[in-house]
Amino acid sequence: MELVAILKCLLLATNTTARIEQLRYEIIHYVEKFEELYYQYKYDRLSVCKLTLHALLHVADDVLRCGPVWVAWSFSVERYCREITFCAKSKVVPYKTINKHVLQMSQVAAIACKYPQVRKALLFGKNDAPTPVSRMEYVYPEYEEHNIVLRYPSVRQFFLKLPLCKHLARFFCTNYPRQTYTAWLGFIPERCERWGKLRIAEGGDSIRSAIACNPASVYGGRDSSFIRFTFQKDENKNNPNASINMVDAIGYGRLEFLLAVTLPQDDNFGIDVSTTHILAYITEAKDVEGDGTNEILYFTKFGRSFILDATSIKNVAGRVFTKARRAAGEWAIVDRSGGLEKTDFSVEEHDPNDEEGWEN
Template sequence: MHLIWENIIKNLILLWTGEFKGLDVGLEDYELGESVWNAVCQAGANSGSFIPSAYGARPPNPATERSMCTADSWSFWTQYLGPVLLHRKFSKPKYYKHFVKLVRMVRVCLQFELSSTDISDLRMGFASWVEEFEVIYYQHNPECLSACPITIHALLHIADSIEETGPVWTSWAFPMERFCGQMQPAIMSRRHPDACMARYIVEHAQLTQAALVHNFTEELTLRPCRLGVIVAGHFKHESYPSCVLLPPRRTTPLTSVTLSRIFKALATRFDVSLALVRQHVKEVYIEQWGKVRRLDGGDTMLAAGLVSSQHDSRDATFVRYETLIDKFARQHHMPPAYEKQTFYGRLEHIFVIRIPHTPALKVDGPTTIFLAALSTCKLESTPSSLSALDIHFYSSLNDTLDIVDIVCLQCLVGRVPMDGGRQWAIIDRSGNLARAVFEDS
């Protein structure tokens, strides 16, 4: 994928900013003004505070920190920041649609698995994209031939390469790039660099084999041992094997509105009247926790109501969650028909409710329930040009808290502010949208 991140995207940006090999726009009008491009880059850098660290490093500013832009950062910018921040920035929509078309095909390339239909679509899609590229940037003008480097032609072979060798993650350059980065500090002699590299490779291989044979990989990391998610003061319950709660923990009184919402959620859960819940569930049974971590490599989500943010922190309170909704909730004569729906919102509170043996509530023994209270995002219509990228927009949150079981929480999402924070774009990399991402072991 370095073909795209380190060549195609960089060349497109050079064309948009009028810095590509002295070429002008010719018969087209695709250049972005300097102030427009600087604003786009600054907005991308500012979005780092609203994108969880689980998504990677803070995005650099391509206008002022281009040397800090790695293939990984260009990948993130292309897939998530670029489509949002470049919307309505070009003089004509066709330039933006051409860019989004490339992003859509790149996302298909990054899927873990591809079908024969996907490969066929990529083959035709890249061919169509290259033809449009020639019309917009080359304009069939021999004097603009430098606008068509070999990397543009290479796009036509991606589908064939996938068909022959498998998805791109099986052969991409990220592991080799990281290995070269590890090799550099090992070169201690300018006169004999080969000997330094050879010695490093041999010693690294010896340590790796020793760790495997004698099972002390953890000790060789030279970091404090962390077994799973064990954190001082954590709380885990057998009823919730997929998550663990982390401090801080509070038992402060709740507002009457919040307490009422919890009682309504419990009444629905136990299928009893609200009055019965109020009678048997006491506030002393409820405590708050500051964080929840999904096990087996999941995200750590923070409750905004209990964890205060620092000036340099990155927001980890917005999440994607799924819950069952009755399609006929407004039609009382119809029997319930539940379907799973996806929502986005800010995690406000995490509640642990311990209910003793209460036959009136159909609770046969001591029961512990984890609930999450969320302010749901009021999603707005997505521009047609972005609908294929599954990017959602919102401008405000619901005033009423949505109380759900904590297993409904799926993962963290990022946000990109638009129009000075009056509107937000939601970045979601989970579920069916998950793509291959290289991570150091």
């Protein structure tokens, strides 16, 4: 009950300096009692002494310095956590990114202390500038609004072999049926660009295709080529007598590589100006149907390969090999793209002249 009494005191709307000074000794007594009962001053029991336990020792000083914890935590700490967690994109070496980001935040804070205009901009300004693209990335104008960013490695003059040309012709014939499959097969250029990685801007995933996975690198043990994508299928494909009814569907598969195919202007094909298509070459997880965010889906092997537009790729998915249901083993799909995938510390913006919603 000592901890309960401490928390109740900290959650009070008002407090006195004398009460906080008394609370300091109550917290010290609680921590010492905790160590005596659970830690028992033994090395093999050190794991029970969590960092949060010893953080309590600083609470009294923080309250005297910053005010009640329900004020300091809700605003200062959560906003700072948002800044830190947003930059930690790498799951392999996140600490280098965090260290660099904390350093940059400190540098900006130092500049703001010297220049009042910068401080004012940080407090009240809003950055509408687009996210910068690094030297290892490229954005085609046709896909800028779709947040598709291509990343190296790339092959600028990639030769399209006949089997791959057939896949491309099948894709263009299906999506742009003005010309026949044979006509598209002859129209497709001999060479295009091949890219190994893809980034979905505005907080999306960074995807490494199968050709870009290097087992010898630091990231080699992580394969982020398995993806979730959307496509359209005929709802009545198993009923030859029914009319065609195309519906949206979800699929999973391995991203082999990406192609940037530039088609020249041609009136016969309905191309008014030279246009670049970013296409994904995907090998599907065979016989997988359904949404992996609602249920666990399983597959045993990969199936056919096909071409889709890069905008069909939604996010990276995981796969775990298990023998829980089959002796030979199978892959379970882990899709965390649902509504509960992220913690967001953002606060809704309000017009300072609008007093609605501020009655309390």
